Structure formats: structure tokens, C-alpha cells
Amino acid sequence: MHAADKVVITTLVENYVDMLIPDTDTVKRPGLAYHFDLRNQKILAENGLAMLVDVYFGGKRYRILLDTGLTDTVILHNMSALGISPNEIDHVVLSHGHPDHYGGLLGLLKARDYPLTVTLHPDAFLIRHVKAGNGMVIPYYNQSLRRDEIEAAGARLVLARDPVPVCPAATTTGEIPFEVAFEPPGPAAGTASSLWCLRDGRFEEDATVDDMALIVNIKDKGLLVITGCAHAGVINTIHHARKITGEEKIYALLGGFHLGFPGIPADKCTMTIEELKGLNPTVVSPMHCSGFRTLAAVQQAMPEAFLLNTAGAQITL
Numbered sequence: 001m002h003a004a005d006k007v008v009i010t011t012l013v014e015n016y017v018d019m020l021i022p023d024t025d026t027v028k029r030p031g032l033a034y035h036f037d038l039r040n041q042k043i044l045a046e047n048g049l050a051m052l053v054d055v056y057f058g059g060k061r062y063r064i065l066l067d068t069g070l071t072d073t074v075i076l077h078n079m080s081a082l083g084i085s086p087n088e089i090d091h092v093v094l095s096h097g098h099p100d101h102y103g104g105l106l107g108l109l110k111a112r113d114y115p116l117t118v119t120l121h122p123d124a125f126l127i128r129h130v131k132a133g134n135g136m137v138i139p140y141y142n143q144s145l146r147r148d149e150i151e152a153a154g155a156r157l158v159l160a161r162d163p164v165p166v167c168p169a170a171t172t173t174g175e176i177p178f179e180v181a182f183e184p185p186g187p188a189a190g191t192a193s194s195l196w197c198l199r200d201g202r203f204e205e206d207a208t209v210d211d212m213a214l215i216v217n218i219k220d221k222g223l224l225v226i227t228g229c230a231h232a233g234v235i236n237t238i239h240h241a242r243k244i245t246g247e248e249k250i251y252a253l254l255g256g257f258h259l260g261f262p263g264i265p266a267d268k269c270t271m272t273i274e275e276l277k278g279l280n281p282t283v284v285s286p287m288h289c290s291g292f293r294t295l296a297a298v299q300q301a302m303p304e305a306f307l308l309n310t311a312g313a314q315i316t317l
């Protein structure tokens, strides 16, 4: 796998927005002056994730979009505010088939003048139900991800369980094996809720095996790993990223850590952070579904590496 000369990540959709966080050498954000200027469109936040990952290699820029947020309203609005045209996206990777990650896809496709390659795991299309701990059932909560609809809107699908290279220096992880003891299958492990999917006409427990991350190899630095929800576990994801690339050094980790789900035990958060500390990454940014408890704990355990990501932030690595 080649190494990128530079990577610039623009956070298009995130749960948080904050105009008061000061810029640093690596992170620039639309600040107070931007937000108070009547002429500017304001940056919106929502409970979802979308990261535009610009990979610079061999004098070219590859614009890869990991996930599309919960609604097309927010991603298209924030792209417009940041001066990014839907036509500029080269490749979409969907981390998994949950609405807070694919929700803006159909609108994005319709906003373009050209077809768009979309890589995802075939299980992303399975019919899914939630049975919440209080007995509530949410039937077919992913019904807005329809293959016929997105193909008709211009999606050219790459359905793959294995890693898919998306440019010379970036790849998807493909399906991630569950190897770490405290990160077993089952996105709601440790909670009273359960997830179900319909496979071959039968309901089975849904381990969200379609969950995958995006990896970029950065020259002289190491791997950048960007997770969607990390249903497969953040540490499982990192182990798999190292294995498929042959690169040991984890330079930066960003994305959802899936530790904010109600009922997830505090020691899972503690064990995750202990493992992360051992890897000594330069940047760690728990986002989206990581939960405030995890953000606070990472900030305390790894203050130099911790990065609070927000909608509109631009990170240069």
C-alpha cells in the first residue's frame, strides 16, 4: 500500500458544533467571526457522521466521503456552507447500514450531475429491527436504504466483504474479525437492548458485521483509522487495520467508538482507553456515538492526543 503525502479531513456531519474552540496548527474551524457574519451559512450539527477525506498522493487529490450523516438536509447544507460541490466527491464508503451513516446518501446522489461509486458491505441492506430494553420494538428501522432507489439515483455499487482500495493510499477494512475479549459481537453488548436482522427469511441476532472503517497510510507517520460507529470494536478495528496493511504505527484514530450506548459498562470504556494509550497515537478523536463519558475519559488519559471534533472542522495530517 502506498503512503499519502498529506491527508485533509473535513468533518461534514457530527453530533457537536462549537464556534468557540480555538484553531490549532492542525485543526481549523468556522469560529465566532464566521458564525456571526450574516453572509455566511451556519454550520449545522446532527446525530450522525460524515467525513470528507482528501488523500494527496502523486500530485493528485482523491476526495473520499466516509458516510453521509442522518439527513441529506445537513450534509448538503454544510457542504454548501464550506464551498464543496457534491460533484467533487470521487468515492463514497458507507461504514455500515445504519440511518445515521447512510441518511444523506440518496439526496447527495440526486444533487450530483454524475454517477458515484459507493462501496459498502452487502449486509448493509439486510432488514433490521431493534428490541429496546424497555420492550419497545422499532421494526425495519433501515428501510430508507434501498438498493433500487440509490442505484436509480446514480450509485454504482461495490458490494464487498473484503478490503476495497479506494485510492493508492487508502482502503476500507472490509469485515472486521472479533478477536479482543472485551469487544465481542453485538453492538449493544452489556445492555438490555438487542438488534435483529432478517437473513434468508429468518431473524437472527444482528452483530452488524457490515461495520467497516477507512484506513489511510500517511508518509512518515503511520496509519489514519476512521471508524463509523465501530460496532466491531475500536481495538478490533485497529488490529485488523494493522494486519491488512502490514503497517504497525497508528498515527491517528477518529470516529465513533460506540461506547455511548446506554448500559455499556464503564470498564469497557476504561479497557479501550488503556489499549489506546499503549498504541501512543498522536491524534485520538472519539466522535459521534462515543458518548460524553468516553470523550472526558480520553481527554483526561491522553490530553496531548485528544481532539474534540466538531462539524465544520478541517484537520490536516
Ligand SMILES: [Fe+2]
Pocket (backbone or CB within 6 Å): 098, 100, 101, 228, 229, 256, 288, 289
Ligand atoms: Fe452511528
Ligand SMILES: [Fe+2]
Pocket (backbone or CB within 6 Å): 096, 098, 229, 231
Ligand atoms: Fe451504527
